Amino acid sequence: MSATDHRAQAIRVLIADDHAAIRAGLAMILGGAQDIEVVAEADDGAAAVRKAAALRPDVVLMDVRMPGTDGLTATRQVIEAGTAQVIVLTTFDMDEYVYGAIRAGAAGFLLKSVDAPRLIESVRLVAAGDGVIEPSVTRRLMATFATSQPAVVRPTALDALTQREHDVLVCLGEGLSNQQIARRLGVGAATVKTHVSRVLTKLDLRSRVQAAVLAKDAGLVG
Numbered sequence: 001m002s003a004t005d006h007r008a009q010a011i012r013v014l015i016a017d018d019h020a021a022i023r024a025g026l027a028m029i030l031g032g033a034q035d036i037e038v039v040a041e042a043d044d045g046a047a048a049v050r051k052a053a054a055l056r057p058d059v060v061l062m063d064v065r066m067p068g069t070d071g072l073t074a075t076r077q078v079i080e081a082g083t084a085q086v087i088v089l090t091t092f093d094m095d096e097y098v099y100g101a102i103r104a105g106a107a108g109f110l111l112k113s114v115d116a117p118r119l120i121e122s123v124r125l126v127a128a129g130d131g132v133i134e135p136s137v138t139r140r141l142m143a144t145f146a147t148s149q150p151a152v153v154r155p156t157a158l159d160a161l162t163q164r165e166h167d168v169l170v171c172l173g174e175g176l177s178n179q180q181i182a183r184r185l186g187v188g189a190a191t192v193k194t195h196v197s198r199v200l201t202k203l204d205l206r207s208r209v210q211a212a213v214l215a216k217d218a219g220l221v222g
Contacts, residue, residue: 012039013036013057014061016061017041019063052083164195
């Protein structure tokens, strides 16, 4: 593969963090993956939003606590603009950040203590249309979100979904990846992506993580 072909196929990442040393560390980790290219860095949320709009990366790694525009506000703006998928990456395992990231439409939530292989794999998963949640918060999130927090969205028309879309929503609620959904339903991965997109559109959701929480809240999964 030529250098030009590599750049065309690489997953393009923007790193947003107000600490230069952390940005450098993340860039070094991601730069070690042949299929990932760090295209820009930002030291605050406003810069992240501007650079995402200009460069349209595949994934933004977004810190939560930054001066000026915070990471959660920036995440919401990036998702609303449709310029990139976002993985919120933070030092703090706090419910308010987890819930805030989900409401903002983030496709992933990881702690900065994540090891290099998982960080790289998470970027790949989110770029492919999947979602990732830090394992230490997944069980707490799914157990408490519906009871201690208002639902992300309470749609009045789950029956607007086709049967296959309903099946996909259930799979999302179980935390299955696109490949796992494809195997369960006996369809191709591209078909799953289409169904996931339609589910999100019909239910007015911003991410598959929101869909998973909604499925749990609606009692579609145990």
